Amino acid sequence: MREPTMKLTRRILMGAAAGSFLFSGTAAMAQQTELTFWSWRQEDKAFYQDTIKKFQAKEPNISIKFETYAPENYQTILSTALAAGRGPDVIQVRAYGNLETIATPGYLLALDKQNVPELVNFPEPALAAETLRADGKIYAVPFAMQAQLVVYNKKIFKDNGVNPPKTWDELMTLAQTLKSKNITPFANGTATAWQNETIVGGLLSSMLGKQFEEDIISGKANFTDPRFVNALAKLKDISQYFSPNFTGVDYPSSQQLFVAGRAAMFAGGSYEVANFKNQNPTLDLGVFPAPVLKAGDQALIATYYDGGYAVNAKSEKKDAALKFVRFLATPEYGTAFTNTLKNLSPIKGIKIEDPITQEVAKLAENSMSYLMLVRFRYQEPSGSVLLQSNVQKMLAGQQTPEQAAAEINKGIATYYKPFQK
């Protein structure tokens, strides 16, 4: 009912203040919807501000306030705000079990092809990462695919006349060659618990194989399967080529070792590449998938989706929020995201400039799930925690691969039906 008056006011103001930036700005404000958008990515702030500007070029009546919180506290702050019936309109959320924590109580708006037609731009596994298992509905637009693989220093490889290995034996020989020349083959250390899981994903995926994942899901195999135990045994073998005193080397120290060019390889996430390059732009890096057991096997990387953009179910500005989320699902946005942040957007039809990201995208065509995160982070004890602590213990020489596998299996079997037969 106030619409006509407002329009009139605006017209008068617009007319009166033609050419005056200040006044036209104030006038536009008069009927603007302001959204709040929460994220844990402080380091991507400039990119998001830029995205908001691009969005506003299309939707001048919507303005967006981008606010970030420290990653380790984000989930707590967000859950508390949502529980109190507040929280932002648009929310950057994580995926899988973490998403369920806030989607289960009904804090998020369910998305479908009606309210977000752009969902067709995403591959199935990406949407699955943002789907609540209980009701099968999608609650967020996915933003990034991550992969566990091996990052290597091209210069060190070239100087020592070695090439990225295809098979596990080649990797062992390569590591031996580097070590004999006093170069630390792998920068990795195991003191930070979660690094053990990334190491497993980066080095063992090809030996585990897609079939193993299927068998775990169907219950045909469990974690005492020889494929898993043997892969762990191989990991124990290669750990002699990790950084010196690796059981006491934490995540930041191992990163520094690699960034300083003192180690040739880093088994870990594709997200490390951008980070390494930021710290040392002179690094010439490449990536390769986990080596296969015997030539001819399929080489795999382990992939998962980081999270997505969701709409607060209690927001009073759902329409505007949906418009923004739809914008974040376009190939245009995906391309900008990938090229600016050097993180692979899962949106189909994006154009990738960065050669390493291109490489990762190509490798992702042959991938298995980053198993524990994708499948076993829904209940306690989480598969990730079990894998991390038992691999850590195995690599410290305090249990055998068989014992580690049995412990992991025992923990998961307490709640995972297919293992209880």
Add this chain to the structure above:
Amino acid sequence: MGFIRRSSPKARPMPVSPKQARTLKHRSWVAFLVVPPVVFMSLFVVYPILSAFAYAFYEWRGLARGEFVGLANFKEVLLGATMAPTVWNAFLHNVYALVALMIIQNGGGFFLAWLLYKEPFGFRFHRVAVFVPVVLSTIIVGFLWKLFLNPNFGIINQAIYSIGLDSWAKPWLGDSSTALGALILANAWHFVGFPTLVYLAGMQRIPSEIIEAARLDGTTEWQLLKNIVWPLVAPSTTILFTLLFIGAFNWFEIPYVMVGLDGSPFGSTDVLGLVFYRTAFGNQSASIQNFGLGSALATLIFLFIVVFASMLTLWLRRREIQF
């Protein structure tokens, strides 16, 4: 009384004697002083404790409160197949920390205080120096020690290498047999100044005639410490032991900064504070937030501390001597 009889009839509508007025003034003054802190304490201390206690009786799905489940959460914390082994493992580490810190931190503090009491050369400087780490933020101390203990470039291993004892060098925080000990030492380094200062104050309270008389009687240094100084600083001991007891079972910051939420490596440094945080708020690798179990654990830790700290205080009080 006399005032009332002498008061004029005009004052009758407001029969307030000066004495009553004084009492009233006194009472409103007391109320003015007492009410704000009581309201503040109730709102920010009593209410959260009681609500945490109440949360422990419900099932939680994320942050949404579900059904009333009675004592099920407490049962899971103490006896459950998944949770209980973690909790008891952590509890044991808290007990280790308590015993070790009692000896190293409080015992060390006692001997440092005795050295300072005797006013050796430069004691003024040392009195300050010993206390400086206490003033530092725990986050900084944890970080600093994490660097010192780094297996490859930390000063501890460097020092060991430089004196040729290579086999003694270890990945301190990555070895399950040394990690908890390293945390305890870092904590003792951080806080040893506090018991030192409290004991020093306690020693300075001892009348000097007593010590002089003992010296004239020809006591050895050890006898003097054991039979005279130690019993006479009992009030300091009461405070320090009780505070350390509470601190040891609430231990969180140093482990959190130095080994992370998981009590790495493989649970060898896990303590109740870390278990509580992981259970209630989730961590990077578990994602599950369970306020019910978290609150149950917090309530149990709280009750344990209250009961045993009270008993400890009563027992320690009894050995205090008036002089």
